[in-house]
Amino acid sequence: MNSKDFTAIAETIIAVKDADLALRDKLILSSKLGKGYHPDMEALHNHNAGVLDQIIDSIGYPTIGKVGKEGSEAAWLVIQHSIGQPAFMKKCARLMEDAVERQEADATNLACLADRIAVFENRPQLYGTQFDWDKNGELSPNEFDNAYRVNERRKSIGLNTLEEQTAIIRQQAKLENQSAPSDLKSRKKETEEWKIAVGWST
Known part of the structure; x- marks a missing residue:
């Protein structure tokens, strides 16, 4: 797959991340953030996880080298918010560990992801x-x-x-x-x- 293809993929990842943050801002304005897992947010998180999972199956983990720093950061945020998809989150954590070792992903993002998984697993x-x-x-x-x-x-x-x-x-x-x-x-x-x-x- 050539760099032009990866550019289009990066734009897709950033777009789903932006949709996530836009909904979060909407819930903040309506004082609905933090009142449990809002069903609209849950649906969007699951949808975004599905989009990113297909991308990962196609190109592997969205590293900085493949989709740029902004695209890779956006991918992490989508993964971090895919809390209703345990298998997907744990799959991404394993892939991200490899990427961090190659300095192709952010170690602080991996720490956040590993902590989130631990909390959900009561560790x-x-x-x-x-x-x-x-x-x-x-x-x-x-x-x-x-x-x-x-x-x-x-x-x-x-x-x-x-x-x-x-x-x-x-x-x-x-x-x-x-x-x-x-x-x-x-x-x-x-x-x-x-x-x-x-x-x-x-």
Whole structure:
């Protein structure tokens, strides 16, 4: 496949990423972001995952060398948001690991993806990139093994400290008018039921 073909593919990946972010902005404006997994967002995430999966079957992982930095970043975002597709996310994580080793993908993006998979599989995350509402109504990192080790791993790939990132995440949530669920226990129960329904856990 020639470079012109890859250019068209890059444009497709960027377009589905842009559709994702546009819907997110719409949900923020209507104060519907953070109120559970909105069905419109879920449908779009599943659709985008299907589009990208076909692309990966055709050209392999969308590395920087194939689709450019913007295209590769867009591919990662689509993968990161394909939370209803466990097999696809884990397949992409394996492919992305190979790409990172060849310096053809971003190590920080891989850290976020690996952490997200760990959280959905009810395992401690390694880099502390994934957050959720805690019992005090604050966004806090999902379970991790050890704060010192997390910060050492974050430093090794150029991320800020866990404490700095927590402050940023909480400030962003305020700017987007996100708020903690009124019934955290019910929210967690719904999340676990959803994980079972889509295949993250049994």
